[in-house]
Amino acid sequence: MSDDERSGAFDHLFTAAVRDGLGEEGYGSWRSIDEPDAVSLSFGFPYPESFPHDELVAAAEAVFEEERDTALQYGGGDYADRLVEVVAERERDRGIDCGTENVLLTNGATHAIDVVCHTFLERGDEVFVEAPTFMGTLKLLGNYGVEITGFGNDADGLRVDAVADELERREEAGETPPKLLYTIPTFQNPTGTTLSRERRERLLDLAEAHDFVIVEDDAYGALRYHGEDLPPLAALDESGRVVRTNTFSKTIAPGVRSGWVLADEEILEEVTRMRAGGANTFTQGVLGRYCTEGPFEENVAELRGRYAERRDHMLDRLEEHMPPGTDWTEPDGGFFVWVTLPEGIDTDELLPRAAEEGVTYLPGEQFFPDDRGEDCLRLSFSHVSHEEMERGIEALARATRSRMAEH
Amino acid sequence: MSDDERSGAFDHLFTAAVRDGLGEEGYGSWRSIDEPDAVSLSFGFPYPESFPHDELVAAAEAVFEEERDTALQYGGGDYADRLVEVVAERERDRGIDCGTENVLLTNGATHAIDVVCHTFLERGDEVFVEAPTFMGTLKLLGNYGVEITGFGNDADGLRVDAVADELERREEAGETPPKLLYTIPTFQNPTGTTLSRERRERLLDLAEAHDFVIVEDDAYGALRYHGEDLPPLAALDESGRVVRTNTFSKTIAPGVRSGWVLADEEILEEVTRMRAGGANTFTQGVLGRYCTEGPFEENVAELRGRYAERRDHMLDRLEEHMPPGTDWTEPDGGFFVWVTLPEGIDTDELLPRAAEEGVTYLPGEQFFPDDRGEDCLRLSFSHVSHEEMERGIEALARATRSRMAEH
Numbered sequence: 181m182s183d184d185e186r187s188g189a190f191d192h193l194f195t196a197a198v199r200d201g202l203g204e205e206g207y208g209s210w211r212s213i214d215e216p217d218a219v220s221l222s223f224g225f226p227y228p229e230s231f232p233h234d235e236l237v238a239a240a241e242a243v244f245e246e247e248r249d250t251a252l253q254y255g256g257g258d259y260a261d262r263l264v265e266v267v268a269e270r271e272r273d274r275g276i277d278c279g280t281e282n283v284l285l286t287n288g289a290t291h292a293i294d295v296v297c298h299t300f301l302e303r304g305d306e307v308f309v310e311a312p313t314f315m316g317t318l319k320l321l322g323n324y325g326v327e328i329t330g331f332g333n334d335a336d337g338l339r340v341d342a343v344a345d346e347l348e349r350r351e352e353a354g355e356t357p358p359k360l361l362y363t364i365p366t367f368q369n370p371t372g373t374t375l376s377r378e379r380r381e382r383l384l385d386l387a388e389a390h391d392f393v394i395v396e397d398d399a400y401g402a403l404r405y406h407g408e409d410l411p412p413l414a415a416l417d418e419s420g421r422v423v424r425t426n427t428f429s430k431t432i433a434p435g436v437r438s439g440w441v442l443a444d445e446e447i448l449e450e451v452t453r454m455r456a457g458g459a460n461t462f463t464q465g466v467l468g469r470y471c472t473e474g475p476f477e478e479n480v481a482e483l484r485g486r487y488a489e490r491r492d493h494m495l496d497r498l499e500e501h502m503p504p505g506t507d508w509t510e511p512d513g514g515f516f517v518w519v520t521l522p523e524g525i526d527t528d529e530l531l532p533r534a535a536e537e538g539v540t541y542l543p544g545e546q547f548f549p550d551d552r553g554e555d556c557l558r559l560s561f562s563h564v565s566h567e568e569m570e571r572g573i574e575a576l577a578r579a580t581r582s583r584m585a586e587h
Numbered sequence: 588m589s590d591d592e593r594s595g596a597f598d599h600l601f602t603a604a605v606r607d608g609l610g611e612e613g614y615g616s617w618r619s620i621d622e623p624d625a626v627s628l629s630f631g632f633p634y635p636e637s638f639p640h641d642e643l644v645a646a647a648e649a650v651f652e653e654e655r656d657t658a659l660q661y662g663g664g665d666y667a668d669r670l671v672e673v674v675a676e677r678e679r680d681r682g683i684d685c686g687t688e689n690v691l692l693t694n695g696a697t698h699a700i701d702v703v704c705h706t707f708l709e710r711g712d713e714v715f716v717e718a719p720t721f722m723g724t725l726k727l728l729g730n731y732g733v734e735i736t737g738f739g740n741d742a743d744g745l746r747v748d749a750v751a752d753e754l755e756r757r758e759e760a761g762e763t764p765p766k767l768l769y770t771i772p773t774f775q776n777p778t779g780t781t782l783s784r785e786r787r788e789r790l791l792d793l794a795e796a797h798d799f800v801i802v803e804d805d806a807y808g809a810l811r812y813h814g815e816d817l818p819p820l821a822a823l824d825e826s827g828r829v830v831r832t833n834t835f836s837k838t839i840a841p842g843v844r845s846g847w848v849l850a851d852e853e854i855l856e857e858v859t860r861m862r863a864g865g866a867n868t869f870t871q872g873v874l875g876r877y878c879t880e881g882p883f884e885e886n887v888a889e890l891r892g893r894y895a896e897r898r899d900h901m902l903d904r905l906e907e908h909m910p911p912g913t914d915w916t917e918p919d920g921g922f923f924v925w926v927t928l929p930e931g932i933d934t935d936e937l938l939p940r941a942a943e944e945g946v947t948y949l950p951g952e953q954f955f956p957d958d959r960g961e962d963c964l965r966l967s968f969s970h971v972s973h974e975e976m977e978r979g980i981e982a983l984a985r986a987t988r989s990r991m992a993e994h
Binding site: 186187188189190193194195196198201202204206223225226228231233234236237240241244248249250251252253254256287288289290291294298299300301302316319320323359391392393419420421429433434435436437438444446447449450452453454455456457458459460461462463465 | 600603638644651663694698707708798799836866
């Protein structure tokens with residue numbers, strides 16, 4: 181519905197935060213182009229051959245067979261409960277001191293972030309984020325009417341020094357500190373960068389000194405292709421102020437829409453209260469069975485190998501085809517490469533041309549809470565074949581060169 | 588965690604609405620007793636033999652076979668889309684003028700109510716409800732820090748005359764009108780009563796005159812056992828101010844955790860924005876297949892027959908066993924009978940004795956936003972066998988008589 185068709189009949193009954201955002205596109209409406217003939221490097225889609233179709237059907241059969249009366253009832257059966265244990269165990273394997281009392285299963289990672297926001301954020305509150313950061317979280321924060329301040333990333337992740345400077349400045353000026361700092365410290369979306377160990381510790385010190393909560397989104401943490409695992413923020417934290425959000429979207433499939441919040445028990449209690457509503461015990465039971473009896477871990481190991489190839493292939497093709505002056509990140513895991521085009525080419529303007537040449541991507545601006553990022557774009561290497569990747573990067577190079585020629 | 592063990596370390600960072608409710612039990616914590624040897628008439632559980640286990644497995648197989656690449660991807664495939672069409676078609680069959688542009692699929696009915704609240708409610712806003720009403724909605728409204736006013740039900744449902752009086756009084760006194768009125772007009776939870784046609788029309792007139800939104804929760808509307816269907820509020824409404832919430836929990840299974848919001852397009856746009864996060868396309872695809880190719884309608888028809896028997900059996904046993912002075916409702920549909928005990932017996936106090944005698948129920952107080960309902964209780968006839976029902980009602984009668992003997 182375009183704005184001039186709106187009657188606005190009910191606008192005055194919406195919350196102030198909703199009224200602030202009237203006419204804005206919602207979650208899931210990203211600035212992109214749908215061009216069927218072009219290779220899409222736009223979205224962080226897992227490659228569909230990785231989905232465990234047969235295993236999920238077999239799991240459903242087994243769960244229904246064993247839990248005839250409870251599997252589809254309110255509350256679910258044992259397999260649904262076992263999924264909570266699987267999550268707690270996996271998080272303990274990452275070095276986090278936790279049990280099932282710290283885990284709330286959610287309908288995906290964004291739902292996890294949403295209930296955390298619902299617990300902490302009121303209109304006018306201050307939130308710090310990386311800039312660029314996951315566009316979904318930016319949309320979601322918009323729903324709470326909060327003030328968002330973005331801090332840059334470099335090869336070692338979030339510029340924690342810049343965060344420290346701003347916190348100090350605010351303290352001296354008597355300005356409001358943030359309530360939350362939202363970060364994707366490992367294989368960040370969209371840059372693919374990872375926060376160094378040293379910066380992780382400094383960030384935790386800052387959270388403690390300035391009394392804010394860190395939301396650690398670790399959606400890609402299980403998918404490392406190079407180097408050694410770093411401890412999650414929640415594993416280094418001793419204060420209980422790191423709230424972790426995570427998902428099975430990248431390790432099983434997005435369609436199962438299952439994630440979790442991991443938090444200090446007192447925080448989790450309130451998050452659980454604010455969640456409201458029951459769980460999809462059908463899905464949770466199926467995943468509980470798949471994760472305990474199925475080949476979940478083996479599949480994740482295979483995913484790592486496959487995605488590593490795709491990542492290498494994308495970096496090689498960028499090296500081969502992109503004109504001088506193009507920069508890009510070299511992620512050790514996750515799905516994304518962040519590209520900065522030469523001569524400050526506007527990636528939003530370039531997109532129709534790129535689509536015509538045969539590739540689509542997400543322009544960089546939508547990953548920023550402010551107006552930055554116009555010469556950047558995000559590429560996803562997760563779901564196209566080698567041949568499509570080749571065609572896609574060649575098309576991006578052609579579009580970029582033809583735009584450079586006009587300068 | 589009991590209150591005296593709480594450190595309260597993060598309380599100051601929570602929202603004011605969260606702080607208001609610290610220490611309160613969350614959604615899903617109902618005042619009941621878990622007594623394995625007693626017959627539970629406490630919860631609105633469908634009877635498990637009704638769950639379409641094999642049909643859902645068959646649907647999953649078919650969806651994965653036909654939609655190999657999209658069924659588990661973000662966005663889902665055609666069957667997930669078809670579920671939206673199924674919902675719109677069923678709502679049109681109820682007489683509501685709507686299309687897929689009016690439907691948002693949600694993770695169950697409570698999630699549907701929650702996103703509607705998130706769109707309209709701010710702390711301090713006024714909300715009208717039936718009293719008694721669904722305890723889940725009362726908990727959920729508590730998360731928004733709103734002021735709740737309850738209005739009684741009689742055999743024709745919500746006392747709309749009392750609502751009218753209060754609206755008029757507020758208008759004359761210059762007091763704040765409600766933003767929302769939440770109602771379950773058909774086979775209400777917990778009373779089983781149904782709002783008459785005349786009251787439906789008057790309620791809509793009041794909403795228009797006093798400019799509030801009606802949230803019509805129709806979770807039980809498809810399960811009528813006696814009498815003729817009445818048009819839903821949304822079918823009678825011409826202003827667009829009725830927002831409907833509904834669920835497949837009672838017609839397929841609670842575990843599939845699938846519901847929807849049906850609303851005017853301008854309202855639905857904002858509700859969709861406030862929803863944030865993706866859909867469980869796995870479940871939606873399976874249900875889309877089951878509802879279009881599976882025996883969904885036939886199963887609902889069978890459910891009506893089975894629940895009608897259960898309802899009749901409960902009413903007969905109440906008539907047979909309960910002491911004089913006991914009152915109960917006679918629902919034409921849904922899952923519940925609302926019982927008022929003689930001599931003002933406190934149902935919360937009586938519960939341990941009833942459990943000892945062999946039955947559990949939900950005491951009435953938790954269905955009220957205030958302190959009423961202490962001599963009432965809710966019985967569910969949905970999920971016990973005839974033999975269990977017999978034992979349960981006999982036990983309730985024994986407990987009641989023994990308490991009366993002490994008066």
